[in-house]
Amino acid sequence: MSDHFPVLLDEVIETLITDIDGVYVDCTLGFAGHSSSILKKISKHGFLIGLDLDPYALNKAEKKLKETGKEQFSVHHASYKQFPEVLSKLGIDKVSGFLFDLGISSYQIDSEHRGFSYMREGPLDMRFNPQGEKTAKDVLSEISEKELIEILQTYAEISHADKIAKSIIHERNKNNMNTTSDLKIAISNATNGICSNKILSRIFQALRITVNDEIQTFKDTLSKIPNYLVKGGRVCVISFHSIEDRIAKHFFKDSVIINEYDYYDRSKLDSSKKLNVLTKKPIVATRDEVFKNTRSRSAKLRAAQL
Ligand SMILES: C[S@@+](CC[C@H](N)C(=O)[O-])C[C@H]1O[C@@H](n2cnc3c(N)ncnc32)[C@H](O)[C@@H]1O
Known part of the structure; x- marks a missing residue:
């Protein structure tokens, strides 16, 4: 299995965390590469919530989060589209930040039995869950x-x-x-x-x-985000596919998902839910990072703030 390098880690931590006492949701927990740094950074009043569809990743992530010695976190086997239900169960209305590190982890691509890779013989499975x-x-x-x-x-x-x-x-x-x-x-x-x-x-x-119905799930979830952010709260999206990058880019600009055939009257947009773009151009990996982790080559980080 390849080493695990969370992509654009410093950039994510710097962009996402505006309040060390805040609640943060890692929508794509994976092996908690980003989340363990979030947990280390937040204060004892802060809280981290991690979601993933892959039970194996959750297990690994939980161990890694425990190793930080901090306890203010909870991890859930759920699709990120279920984040409102998870927050409601935890009695949380608003959070300070959401992180999406979209797509597949190196572990998943390297696991032949999951059938994600053309380089490995395996069943045609490809389910995250x-x-x-x-x-x-x-x-x-x-x-x-x-x-x-x-x-x-x-x-x-x-x-x-x-x-x-x-x-x-x-x-x-x-x-x-x-x-x-x-x-x-x-x-x-x-x-x-x-x-x-x-x-x-x-x-x-x-x-x-x-x-995995990834595009529709991402669109549906993004459109709910502004309702759950505190004023000044942020959303960060790392994408590896131009379609996802375009969705994040346009959503951050317009604060609304416009499907090809949908008509949306922007005048009806609640101005208190309008996001401000923090990244006019996406943040990309440095040459150093690409050298250490080739997967970061096509990563694009976009961020917006309520
Ligand atoms: C690129 S990895 C995240 C790696 C993580 N940031 C880290 O540093 O360890 C993407 C993860 O998102 C998960 N995932 C994909 N779609 C999801 C969804 N709809 N809901 C929750 N998790 C999802 C995958 O199972 C995978 O573990």
Whole structure:
């Protein structure tokens, strides 16, 4: 398993924490790389809440948080979209900061049995939550060719999406779509065996985004954030995909999610819920960080304040 380096750690801590007595929600706890630093930084009056869909990550995170010697935290096996319910159970109305470090952890990508990586043989699973409804295999077994083309075009942003989708559906119809290698072979068949790792990685990522409904979940959750921030509270988003970065960028600017087909009357926006952008341009990793952790290469941090 690769070493765990929380991405843009100093930048996140500096941007997120405005009040050491505040409550902070780490929506994507992972192995608590960011959260253990948040916990160390806050005072004994502050509180940290960590959410993750992956029970293995939660277990590891809890141990790491305990190692700080501080006790004012709680971790929950939940999707971040459930944060209002978690806060309500804890009797908390407002918080000082939310953190999203989107996507997949190095541990998850390196775990072959989770089926996230084209570089490892494993079942086509790809669920963040192993108790989640549908695996990647289930999704591929139900999807139409047209839907698959759309997913490949939107989330993988590849050319020849139609050829690749056709080949995947062809193999799926022969019951040949069970493992990461099966998917790789179908992609390879469509590209005469010439398929770069970049393309493979994008296709696997696109499927993972679909399996976990990542884009809609992120949009729905972001739109609730201003209602739960104290005045001056902040939200930080680290993204690794241009779609997520665009969503954060526009939401921070407009304080509203505008879906392609939705009409939204901005005059109706409650001005007390309007966010202020703190990062005109996204914060990116230094050369030093990229050298130590190549995963940070495509990370973008955006932040806003109520
Ligand atoms: C990039 S990792 C976070 C790493 C973490 N910041 C650290 O430093 O250890 C992303 C984590 O988000 C979790 N995740 C993805 N979607 C989620 C969701 N909807 N709700 C809660 N956790 C989610 C994944 O299981 C994964 O553990």
